[in-house]
Amino acid sequence: MFKGFKNFILRGNVIELSIAVVIGAAFTALVGAFTQNIVQPLIAAAGGVDAEGFGFRIWAGNPATFVDIGAVLTAAVTFLITAAVVYFVFVLPMNRANAHTKARLSAEEPEEIPVPVDTALLTEMRDLLRQLAQQEGRGQGGRN
Structure with a gap:
């Protein structure tokens, strides 16, 4: 307590x-x-x-x-x-300090940019096609 x-x-x-x-x-x-x-x-x-x-x-x-x-x-x-x-003694310096801290933090950790939906779908389709091509390549490699 x-x-x-x-x-x-x-x-x-x-x-x-x-x-x-x-x-x-x-x-x-x-x-x-x-x-x-x-x-x-x-x-x-x-x-x-x-x-x-x-x-x-x-x-x-x-x-x-x-x-x-x-x-x-x-x-x-x-x-x-x-x-x-x-305002001039407390608020203004505090706002500047907060902006400086925020800028420093954002420079240290870049924000993750969200991937657009169409790009995500195209990436997923590419990966699936690559996976299918690898599976077909394994299946034909043993028959030669």
Whole structure:
């Protein structure tokens, strides 16, 4: 029972997944800090000096009705930065490594090309004719 668990844990996929989760969490914190402390103030500055940020109030005297467009833009920037880093740091290199491995494996072991049906039938007929000719040759060889 423990041997199976040990094999499961030590398998490469589980270790890689664990590393990805830890790196993803750290990267999310980094991108969140960047967008909150750099991008969001830049977007809020577009709202004006006296405004709460880039947005508007539905009811003039009620701060709870403020629609914060800046927060949505910040979330979109966070998503784009995260997606770009995940693609360029993880997905693209992994695709290249997989393509390289696949190319290397295909160069080592050439794929068996299937024989067309007509060629297979002609080969079988040739072999049968050769076999019949050999049998006839044996039968006549003893009569001479």
